[in-house]
Amino acid sequence: RALLAVGAEKVIAIEKDTRCIAALRPLAEAYPGRLEVIAGDALTFDLATLGAGPTKIVANLPYNIATPLLIGWLSPAQWPPVWDNLTLMFQKEVAQRIVAQPGSKAYGRLSVITQWRCDAEILFDVPAKAFTPPPKVTSAIVQITPRAAPMAAIAQADLERVTMAAFGQRRKMLRRSLSGLGVSVPDLLALAGLEPTSRAEEIDVAGFCALAKA
Structure with a gap:
């Protein structure tokens, strides 16, 4: 409703819950031609079917599938993706993991995979009292913009x-934590230009890219 009220020319809602689909019908009638409701699962929906034109994804994500949804949107076969940016609400803890930098406790796989292809920033927090009923966690809005190239x-x-x-063993040195890859870890680290005594949380995104390339 808010997107339409501020002038969005076209809003396409992908909704799995039939109860919500029914609730959206009066809104579609109030904004004829501007709201299209597609009955489907966002986890499997092919965004390429939406056609050409600027596409912005805006969503209050179900927290139990928020990370799989994000990874799916970050993983198209072709890059840049069909979307221009993502403006998404996550549990604040997840939002912090997305934007985290090396050396922080929040820095991890989600940080690296997101920042390899995109720029990400937290726009603002959303307190629990903004919802009815209020959840037990604070939420945060994250905006993710794709790089022209990874x-x-x-x-x-x-x-x-x-x-x-x-x-998976973030407190161990890389010479130990990477031992399960089935390759010569000293050779791998040498090719990537990384110290064997470094730990995962100390390696920046470029360093992990070098590891993956090696």
């Missing part, structure tokens, strides 16, 4: 593999 030309699967190994 930070490095690597396969996402390789980046996911090295970050899973490194952050």
Whole structure:
């Protein structure tokens, strides 16, 4: 409703819950031709089917599937993606992980995978009292803008593999945490230009890209 009220030319709502679809019908009638409701699952919906034109994704994400949704939107076969930016609400803890920098406790796999292809920032917090009934957590709005090209030309699967190994044992040195990759860890680290005694939380996104490329 707010998007339409401020002048959005076209809003496409992807909704799985039939109760919500019914509730949106009066709104579609109030804004004829400007609100399209698609019955579907956002986890599997192909955004490319929306056609050409600027596309901005705005969502108050269900917290239990927020991370899988984000990873899906960050993982199209072609880059740049069909969307121009994402403005999404997450549990604040997840939002902090998305934008976290090396050296912080929040820095992890989600930080690296997001920032490899995008710029991300927290716009503002949303207190629990903004909802009825109020949840037990604070939320935050994150805006994610795709880079024209990823930070490095690597396969996402390789980046996911090295970050899973490194952050799976984040307090251990890389020479230990990467031992499950099935390769010579000293050679891998040498090719990536990283110190064997470094820990995952100390390696920036470029460093993980170098690991994935090596």
